[in-house]
Amino acid sequence: MRVAMLLYPRLTQLDLTGPHEVLARLPDARVDLVAKTREPVVSESGLAIVPTTTLDDAAATAYDILFVPGGYGQIAVIDDPAWLGFVRRTGATARWVTSACTGALVLGAAGLLRGYRAATHWAFMELLPLVDAVPTPERVVIDRNRITGGGVTAGIDIALAIAEHACSRDVADTIRLQLEYAPPPQPTPSPELVERVRAQMTARFAERRAQLERLR
Secondary structure, three states: OEEEEEOOOOOOHHHHHHHHHHHOOOOOOEEEEEEOOOOOEEOOOOOEEOOOEEHHHHOOOOOOEEEEOOOOOHHHHHOOHHHHHHHHHHHHHOOEEEEOOOHHHHHHHOOOOOOOEEOOOHHHHHHHHHHOOEEOOOOEEEEOOEEEEOOOOHHHHHHHHHHHHHOOHHHHHHHHHHOOOOOOOOOOOOHHHHHHHHHHOHHHHHHHHHHHHHHO
C-alpha cells in the first residue's frame, strides 16, 4: 500500500501527523512524505518535519492513496504549478484521493472534486462550490473514491475511514484500538463563540476566496 502525503511549508501539522499515525499502520504500508526538497519543512505552528521523498522522485511512483493536509500554506500550494501538477497527476490514478481540512481546496483546484460531495474546515465550506464540489457539512465525507473531511482533529477520523475502505473494517478497528482513539461527545459551541472564531478567520477566508475565483 503506497501512500503519498503532501508536506509543504506552513501546513497544519496535525492535519498531517494525525492521519500519518493511522496510515502508517496499514498492512504493508509505505508512506511517503512528499516535499519539494529533503530539507525539513516547518509547519504553521513551528514544528519541523523531515520529508522522506521529493516531488521529482515521487512523480515516478504509482500511489494507492493520495492525502493532502490543510493549513495556511495551502494557498501557496495552489499557486505552485509543480505542486498542483503532482496532485492532479497522482490523483488521476490513485485508488483513493483524500484530504483533511483545506487540503480539499487543493484537490478541488487540481480538478479532482468536480461533481463530488466534499467537506473541509467548517469555516471554509462556502468555498467548495468555487472548485465545483458539493459542500457536505459532515466530519468525514465519502463519495466514490474521494474521502474528505473537516479540520485538524478530523484528520484521524478521515484516516480511519481510509483504512476501512482501502483495507477493511477490522483493520480500521484494530488501528483505532491501538491508538486508544475514542473521543467522548463534545459540547455544542454557542452561536456567539462560532461567530467570534469565524471573525478571526475572515482574512484567511477572503484570501482563499479571491484565489479560487481567479482560477475559475
